[in-house]
Amino acid sequence: MPFDLTSFLQELVVVLPAVLFAITFHEVAHGWVADRLGDPTARLSGRLTLNPIAHLDPIGTIMMILVKFGWAKPIPVNPMNLRHPLRDMIWVAAAGPVANLIVAAVSLLLYRWSGGLATPFLALPVRELLKWSFIINLNLAAFNLIPIPPLDGSQILKGLLPRRQLIAFERIESYGFLILVLFLATGMAQVVLGPLVAVLYAGIRFTLSPLL
Numbered sequence: 001m002p003f004d005l006t007s008f009l010q011e012l013v014v015v016l017p018a019v020l021f022a023i024t025f026h027e028v029a030h031g032w033v034a035d036r037l038g039d040p041t042a043r044l045s046g047r048l049t050l051n052p053i054a055h056l057d058p059i060g061t062i063m064m065i066l067v068k069f070g071w072a073k074p075i076p077v078n079p080m081n082l083r084h085p086l087r088d089m090i091w092v093a094a095a096g097p098v099a100n101l102i103v104a105a106v107s108l109l110l111y112r113w114s115g116g117l118a119t120p121f122l123a124l125p126v127r128e129l130l131k132w133s134f135i136i137n138l139n140l141a142a143f144n145l146i147p148i149p150p151l152d153g154s155q156i157l158k159g160l161l162p163r164r165q166l167i168a169f170e171r172i173e174s175y176g177f178l179i180l181v182l183f184l185a186t187g188m189a190q191v192v193l194g195p196l197v198a199v200l201y202a203g204i205r206f207t208l209s210p211l212l
Helices: 005-038 058-067 085-116 120-144 152-160 163-171 173-183 188-208
Strands: none
Touching: 005 058, 005 085, 085 120, 085 152, 085 163, 085 188, 120 163, 120 188, 152 188, 173 188
């Protein structure tokens, strides 16, 4: 199928705001939880802001626009400032994906409820924006839950591993980006993400079932 520039630009108008909203809430959630648990690094560096420019990673943002998953510029966290570094990092790391799942759930609800908008001219762009907000936040949450450094899932896993396995896992952290590139380039990301997205979607549907 030939590339349709007009359709791509029309989609970009609603996808880009959804991407910016998703990565902003993701990163601010990390920093906010870290701040609450004793580490003010993100706040002092000006990253506890809803300005999306502060959180953009160029490659990660392009990936989210093109394939609906990607990443943002990591929020600065100093685990040594946390009251219980290993345990608290689980909550700091989980905060980003959880924030995206909350936004995805709210987007799904609003999408369903917006079906009754009386003005088609208003309803179409609003529903498209909500649809993409749901898709992007769901995929961003799923992608970041994968336990490959430097994704959030790796920090969650580190907090749960016994000491011997933790030491072994930390040895491969320096190769994390290479592993992540291979994970994306070989197509394994789609193999893993498909079932994970399906599980998260089922969880959202089950939680919201009284309201849908």
